[in-house]
Amino acid sequence: MLIVAAVALIDKTGCVLLSQRPEGKAHAGQWEFPGGKVEEGENVGEALIRELREELGIDTETSCLAPLAFNGEGDLLLLLYACRKYKGVPTPLEGQTLAWARPDEIFSYDLVPADKPLAAAVRDLLS
Numbered sequence: 001m002l003i004v005a006a007v008a009l010i011d012k013t014g015c016v017l018l019s020q021r022p023e024g025k026a027h028a029g030q031w032e033f034p035g036g037k038v039e040e041g042e043n044v045g046e047a048l049i050r051e052l053r054e055e056l057g058i059d060t061e062t063s064c065l066a067p068l069a070f071n072g073e074g075d076l077l078l079l080l081y082a083c084r085k086y087k088g089v090p091t092p093l094e095g096q097t098l099a100w101a102r103p104d105e106i107f108s109y110d111l112v113p114a115d116k117p118l119a120a121a122v123r124d125l126l127s
C-alpha cells in the first residue's frame with residue numbers, strides 16, 4: 001500500500017492550488033494536489049510539510065493541516081488535507097506548472113483520476 005499525502009492549499013480569495021504533473025512522469029499533463037509519498041520513518045504530516053518545502057518552497061506546520069478527504073484506489077491511499085496558513089509564495093521548484101483554481105473551475109482541469117472524489121470535497125468546502 002502506497003500512502004500519498006496531498007494538500008488543498010487555499011489562498012485568501014478561496015482559490016485552491018493545483019499542480020500539473022511534468023512530462024516523463026505517470027499521468028503527465030494531468031492536474032493534482034501538491035504532495036507526495038510518505039517515506040519510511042515519517043508520519044503523514046511530516047511528509048506533507050517536507051513535500052511542500054521541496055515542491056513549492058513554502059513552510060507550514062502540523063497544526064495548520066486539517067484532514068479533509070481520502071481515497072483508496074488499487075494500492076494507492078491518498079490522504080488530502082486542507083491548509084490555509086503557510087509562509088512563503090508557492091513557487092514551482094520541480095518543473096511543474098501551478099494554477100490557482102476557483103471552486104467552480106476545479107473540474108475544468110484534467111485531474112488525475114484518483115483525485116476526482118477529493119476535488120469534489122474541496123469544491124464543497126470552498127463553495
Ligand SMILES: Nc1nc2c([nH]c(=O)n2[C@H]2C[C@H](O)[C@@H](COP(=O)(O)OP(=O)(O)OP(=O)(O)O)O2)c(=O)[nH]1
Pocket residue numbers: 004005006025026032033034035036037076078112113114115
Ligand atoms: N502528489 C500527488 N500524487 C498523486 C495525487 N493523486 C494521485 O493519484 N497521485 C499519485 C501520483 C503518484 O503515483 C503518487 C505520488 O507520488 P510522488 O508525487 O511522490 O512521486 P511521483 O510519481 O511524482 O514521482 P516518482 O518519485 O514516482 O517518480 O500518487 C495527488 O493529488 N497528489
